[in-house]
Amino acid sequence: MSEGPKNLIFAADLGGTHLRAATVDERGTIHFRSKQNTPQGTDPNQIVTAVVNAVGEYKNESGATDGLKAISLVVPGTVNVDAGTVVKAPNLPCLDGFPLASALTSELGLPAILENDANAAAVGEMWQGAARGCRTIICVTLGTGVGGGIILDGELWRGVDGAAAEIGHMCVDPFGGVACTCGSRGCLEVFASATAIVRMTREASPRYPDSVLHNARALTAQTIFEAGLGGDELGLQVFRRMGVYLGIGLANLINILNPEMIVIGGGVVNGWDLFEKHMLQQVEERAFPLLAARVRIERAKCGDDAGLLGAARLAIANP
Amino acid sequence: MSEGPKNLIFAADLGGTHLRAATVDERGTIHFRSKQNTPQGTDPNQIVTAVVNAVGEYKNESGATDGLKAISLVVPGTVNVDAGTVVKAPNLPCLDGFPLASALTSELGLPAILENDANAAAVGEMWQGAARGCRTIICVTLGTGVGGGIILDGELWRGVDGAAAEIGHMCVDPFGGVACTCGSRGCLEVFASATAIVRMTREASPRYPDSVLHNARALTAQTIFEAGLGGDELGLQVFRRMGVYLGIGLANLINILNPEMIVIGGGVVNGWDLFEKHMLQQVEERAFPLLAARVRIERAKCGDDAGLLGAARLAIANP
Numbered sequence: 288m289s290e291g292p293k294n295l296i297f298a299a300d301l302g303g304t305h306l307r308a309a310t311v312d313e314r315g316t317i318h319f320r321s322k323q324n325t326p327q328g329t330d331p332n333q334i335v336t337a338v339v340n341a342v343g344e345y346k347n348e349s350g351a352t353d354g355l356k357a358i359s360l361v362v363p364g365t366v367n368v369d370a371g372t373v374v375k376a377p378n379l380p381c382l383d384g385f386p387l388a389s390a391l392t393s394e395l396g397l398p399a400i401l402e403n404d405a406n407a408a409a410v411g412e413m414w415q416g417a418a419r420g421c422r423t424i425i426c427v428t429l430g431t432g433v434g435g436g437i438i439l440d441g442e443l444w445r446g447v448d449g450a451a452a453e454i455g456h457m458c459v460d461p462f463g464g465v466a467c468t469c470g471s472r473g474c475l476e477v478f479a480s481a482t483a484i485v486r487m488t489r490e491a492s493p494r495y496p497d498s499v500l501h502n503a504r505a506l507t508a509q510t511i512f513e514a515g516l517g518g519d520e521l522g523l524q525v526f527r528r529m530g531v532y533l534g535i536g537l538a539n540l541i542n543i544l545n546p547e548m549i550v551i552g553g554g555v556v557n558g559w560d561l562f563e564k565h566m567l568q569q570v571e572e573r574a575f576p577l578l579a580a581r582v583r584i585e586r587a588k589c590g591d592d593a594g595l596l597g598a599a600r601l602a603i604a605n606p
Numbered sequence: 607m608s609e610g611p612k613n614l615i616f617a618a619d620l621g622g623t624h625l626r627a628a629t630v631d632e633r634g635t636i637h638f639r640s641k642q643n644t645p646q647g648t649d650p651n652q653i654v655t656a657v658v659n660a661v662g663e664y665k666n667e668s669g670a671t672d673g674l675k676a677i678s679l680v681v682p683g684t685v686n687v688d689a690g691t692v693v694k695a696p697n698l699p700c701l702d703g704f705p706l707a708s709a710l711t712s713e714l715g716l717p718a719i720l721e722n723d724a725n726a727a728a729v730g731e732m733w734q735g736a737a738r739g740c741r742t743i744i745c746v747t748l749g750t751g752v753g754g755g756i757i758l759d760g761e762l763w764r765g766v767d768g769a770a771a772e773i774g775h776m777c778v779d780p781f782g783g784v785a786c787t788c789g790s791r792g793c794l795e796v797f798a799s800a801t802a803i804v805r806m807t808r809e810a811s812p813r814y815p816d817s818v819l820h821n822a823r824a825l826t827a828q829t830i831f832e833a834g835l836g837g838d839e840l841g842l843q844v845f846r847r848m849g850v851y852l853g854i855g856l857a858n859l860i861n862i863l864n865p866e867m868i869v870i871g872g873g874v875v876n877g878w879d880l881f882e883k884h885m886l887q888q889v890e891e892r893a894f895p896l897l898a899a900r901v902r903i904e905r906a907k908c909g910d911d912a913g914l915l916g917a918a919r920l921a922i923a924n925p
Contacts, residue, residue: 339835365896375896423766437862445756446864447742448900453861458892460855461779471857471892533779538790542772543756543862545765573777573790577684581767 289435293353297345297397298598299338299360300404301325303378303431306334307591308341310355311599315415317592319345323519331385339394358391358399359602361407361594365450378486400602403487404428405452407597408589409436412550414600416588424548425453426587427533429555432468433476437544455480459535478532481508481555487525495521512558523561530562534569541574541582552587559586612672616664616716616915618657618679619723622697622750626910627660627675630918634734636911638664650704658713677710677718678921680726680913686771690720693768719921723747725762726916727906731869733919735907736888743867744859745906746773746852748874751787752795756863771900774799778854797851800827802872806844806865814840818904831877842880849881853888859894859903871906878905 295318299308302325310319321341326333338360345351364376364383371388373379391399400412409418409426416466418424422441428434435454437444455476456469464473465486477483488511489501498521503510515522539547551559570579589596614637618627621644629638640660645652658681664670683695683702690707710718720728728745730738737743741760753772756763764770774795775788783792784805796802807819807830817840822829834841850911856868870878889898908915 373612435862439758439763446897447866448864448896450894450896451862451864453864453894453897456861456892456894457858458854459777459780461892463781469894510624535777539776539858540862542775543754543859544763545767545770545771545772547766573775573780575769575775575788577769578765578772581777 294356295354296599296602297342297355297358298595298602299341299361299599300407300594301334302358302404303363303377306341307595308338308345309592309595309599310345310349311596313603315596318576318594319349321345325379329381330380331387331555332390334382335387335390335394335457338391342395355397357514357602358395358397359402359598360387360399361402361404361538361598362387363404366401366403368400368402368445368595371399373401378439385526388542392485398602400605402601403436403445404594405434406436406445407595407601408434408552408587408593409438409550409597410443410600411593411595411597412552412587413438415596416593417585418548419548421547423544423546424550425452425454425546426459426550426552426593427537428587429479429481429533429551431481433474433480439544452538454536454540457536457539459532459539475536479536479555482509482555483526484511484529484555484558487528488521491524493520495519495524498522508555509557509573512561515561517557519586526558526561527565529555529558530565531569531583533562534566535573537566537584538573538579541570541578545578546582548583548585550585550587551589552593556586565605607748613675613917614673615918615921616661616674616677617914617921618660618677619726619913619917620653620657620679620681620698621723622682625656625660625735626914627657627664628911628914628916628918629664629668632913633919635906636914640664644698648700650700650706651709653698653701654706654709654713657710661714674716676921677714677716678721678917679706679710679718680721680723680917681706682723684767685720685722686768687719687721687764690718710901717921719922719924721754721917722737722764722768723913724753725755725764726914726920727753727871727908727912728757728869728916729762729906729919730912730916731906731912732757734915736869736904737867737910740866742862742863742865743869744771744773745869745871746856747906748798748800748852748870748872749799753800753872758863764786768790773855773859776855776858778851778858785903790905794851794855798848798855798874800872803827803844803848803874803877805832806847807840810840810843814838814843817841827874828876831880838907841893845877845880846884848877850888852881853885856885856903857889857892857898860889860897864897865901867902867904869904869906871908871912
């Protein structure tokens with residue numbers, strides 16, 4: 288019989304590339320971890336099987352035969368939380384309309400819930416990260432795209448279709464901005480995502496013939512950030528521009544929602560030291576003084592675990 | 607003794623210019639109305655006296671000696687609802703920090719509550735107006751400025767300082783827009799308020815030498831709208847521009863909050879026939895299709911009574 292902790296949540300974070308999983312206890316401690324490639328086929332049952340395999344791996348490794356209380360899966364897309372179905376997952380279209388929660392329950396004999404990944408990250412940061420002790424926060428995740436999660440007075444705000452908090456698709460430059468994959472233009476995502484950092488660097492590079500980035504082995508948000516840290520004018524200019532637009536977007540969120548805290552996570556937050564000043568200047572110039580004085584703008588603290596922790600917290604809170 | 611209805615709310619809508627008051631019953635019927643000039647002095651007790659006088663006028667006119675259940679006052683500014691104090695009222699600075707609710711209670715011997723005017727208008731429209739039957743709406747009031755109220759799952763979202771829903775100060779053109787009274791630039795208010803309609807008309811008029819508006823007795827949002835309705839190119843252009851920016855702002859709200867309905871009120875909504883098409887086109891181009899398909903965008907139906915009705919509803923709901 289198992290000697291491990293009881294009442295564990297089996298949390299899984301389904302990304303476009305990897306499926307990461309962990310067992311999480313009620314205090315937010317992670318006990319087991321696994322990572323596998325996300326199945327890329329057209330059959331949603333392959334994803335169910337991948338989660339089932341991760342649970343099997345946990346059981347083999349821990350020797351546990353019980354102790355799991357629930358499965359909580361976060362996905363990169365719009366979710367109908369009540370029904371436990373995926374509404375739309377642009378990077379995993381095989382899941383569109385699929386009843387993932389009930390499929391997991393019938394395979395594993397455990398309650399299962401679904402959540403959007405950016406929403407779960409917000410919950411994770413409020414439970415175990417930068418926003419501990421807060422009740423009203425906005426979490427902005429700067430990754431390949433820009434995601435968002437909104438928690439108002441302790442509860443995720445999901446909108447009437449579970450599709451709220453599309454913060455990356457707030458327009459921050461309606462006419463100057465480039466086209467976005469969503470069909471609009473000038474969205475925050477085309478200025479503040481990792482993809483945007485690389486694109487803006489390519490666009491601006493002819494004006495910076497001396498930039499070290501012309502010789503970079505690979506142009507990524509990270510290499511551009513490192514160049515900027517070393518004083519490269521092109522890298523500095525790109526993160527300045529990113530920070531200005533991020534600040535414009537944050538000022539809008541502050542004026543609309545009057546939050547306690549904004550937490551900024553995702554890979555691009557590594558560039559914090561280069562964009563912080565420009566972001567804060569826009570917030571100061573554009574948000575109402577009362578609201579700007581109230582809000583704290585902080586780096587996320589849970590890193591890649593924010594979604595897993597949030598998934599676990601949601602399962603604990605909704606037994 | 608009174609023969610009138612019992613359990614009436616005495617609702618008052620304090621504007622920068624007028625103090626309007628009404629008694630409202632539990633079904634939303636208005637029984638008595640009064641209107642007086644807003645005291646312009648520096649003593650907040652003058653405003654208390656004005657409300658007390660309006661109550662006295664009601665009692666004299668109706669012969670009622672009882673029947674009032676509560677006083678509910680809406681003010682043009684930020685309110686601490688729990689404390690019943692005005693935090694900041696830019697057009698009535700004598701109220702800043704003033705405990706208006708307790709002052710009314712001690713003068714009138716009745717429970718008293720305060721609310722922000724745009725928040726109350728949202729509640730009024732959901733109770734008796736365009737958003738009847740909805741639970742998640744955003745109300746945008748296009749007046750001298752642009753105000754907003756956000757109701758999520760039946761509850762006003764006031765933010766952590768009671769200052770949320772500053773929809774007029776969402777940035778819709780960060781660099782092209784003119785300076786706003788709030789200190790930022792390119793706010794929705796500088797494109798979609800009555801003040802903005804007049805300013806944009808003045809700015810554009812040299813390019814329209816044949817416009818009938820050069821001969822207008824007075825340049826107001828209403829005369830500009832009427833000129834546009836009659837085919838005047840200057841009037842049409844101004845409302846087209848206003849509609850484009852309003853649509854950009856609404857698309858942001860839709861992507862952030864995923865509401866059931868957006869209600870647009872205030873005097874400028876009279877120009878609906880001129881700006882609707884342009885507004886909807888931006889929403890279609892910029893909001894997520896799932897969310898744009900869900901949301902209904904409607905004209906307000908309560909007119910000037912939205913705030914009074916909302917005030918009454920809030921007092922009924924929070925006995």
